Amino acid sequence: MKILITGGAGFIGYHLSKALLTIKDNHIIGLDNLNDYYDVQLKKDRLELLGINSNDIVDNKLCNSRTFPGYQFIYTDLANKEILQNLFRGEQFDIVINLAAQAGVRYSLINPEAYIHSNISAFLNLLEACRHYPVKHLVYASSSSVYGLNGKTPFSVHDDISHPVSLYAATKKSNExxxxxxxxxxxxxxTGLRFFTVYGPYGRPDMSPSLFAHAIFKNEPLKIFNYGKMRRDFTYIDDIVNGVMKVIDKIPTKNPEWDNQRMDPASSSAPYALYNIGNQHPVTLMEYINAFETAIGKEAQKEYLPMQAGDVQETYSDMTEMINDFGYLPKTSVEEGVRKFIDWFKVYYGYEK
Known part of the structure; x- marks a missing residue:
């Protein structure tokens, strides 16, 4: 298949590209604007592992992997409609996987315009490209953040999501x-995929795993919001990639039993589907921190703080549809996932003794 992965230098984009390249017949093009929301060098390091040398990267031009014959990368922005249309016209993609977005809940309080640019306008350009140059399947990343003030757990794709609590979540609901x-x-x-708190090697430095690990290694206070009274459905990257790969091959169809008198958000009279991809075993924030302390072999200095604006107290995925449609279940416990993350983290950031 010829596959476009937007956000190709991102955390999930890198891991998914690497996994798909093990299937020899795939031709993958990664697209990324390499913005500086977090350390651009981390993005370039991910690309290096896919065989893309930083010196080969040129604006709006495809460059070839030196390691994987089936991989190419283009440095551009989805907001560049002309470049995107030309790319679709020339490549005739079978599958498009949209992982590009302005991420981060708290950053949306500081720079809301970035979310409209990257998550709304850019996504519209992608939809227009898929309209004019038809693809077999468009898969896009949504987020567990869309559940907002929903107090019923576990979160189901059949639930109402009318009350987001951050602009980031609102843009993800808009994408759906x-x-x-x-x-x-x-x-x-x-097909839309609602990801639940993804972590693992080469993860974003602004996410809790990197923040926790740096604080513990440096003997600095670890900020614990809502006084630790939160639960998260932390999901290891390998499980996320496994789920996405299963979804890619199942092209959604119109639901002949869809009832417009009892509308279900997870299906439609259109060829549209929606899934949660989580661990479905949420842990408390203190249990998660304890896993870091165990993996590092050092107790954290803890600073307890109130809840941050835009945050939610709990995330918990209902995986019924993923189980029923794909036989999918995550395999990585939090303890194992954190241990694998710390093994990578120590080497990458120079904490290895």
């Missing part, structure tokens, strides 16, 4: 609505 509209109007097969 936009994707359904294009699926309905132009018969584009579309």
């Amino acid at each position: 609505l936009m994707a359904h509209t294009y699926s309905y109007l132009y018969n584009i097969p579309v």
Whole structure:
């Protein structure tokens, strides 16, 4: 298959690309704007592992991997509509996987315009490209953040998501609505994936695993928000990639039993589907921190703080649809996942003695 992965230099984009390249017949093009929301060098290091030398990267031009014959990378922005349309016209993609987005809940309080640019305008350009140069399947990343004030757990794709608590979550909900509209109007097969707190090697430095690990290694206070009274459905990257790969091959169809008198957000009379991908075993924040202390062999200095704006007290994925449709279950416990993360972290950031 010829596959476009947007956000190709990102955390999930890198791991997914690497996994798909083990299937010899795949031709993958990664796309990323390499923005400086976090350390660009980390993004370049991920690309290096995919065989893309930083010196080969040129604006709006495809460059070839030196390691994987089936991989190419283009340094551009989805907001560049002309470049995107030309890319689709020339490549005729079978599958498009959209992992590009302005991430981060708290950053959306500081720079809301970035979220409209990257998560709304850029996503519209991608939908337009899929409309004019039809693909077999568009898979896009949503987020557990869309559940917002929903107090019923576990979170189900059949639940109402009318009350987001951050602009980031609102843009992700908007993506789901936009994707359904294009699926309905132009018969584009579309699948949305709500990811639950993904972590692992080469993860984002602004996420809790890196923040926790740095603080413990440096003997600095570890900030614990809502006084530790939170639970998260932490999901290891290998499980996420495994789930996405299963989804890619199942092209959604119109649900013949869909009832517009009892509308279900997870399916449609359009070729549209929606899934949670989580661990479905949430742990308390203190249990998660304890896993870091065990893996590092050092107790954290703890600083307890109130809840941050835009945050939620709990995330917990209902995986019924992933189990029923794909026989999918995550395999990595928090203890094992944190241990693998710390093994990588010590080497990458120079904490290895």
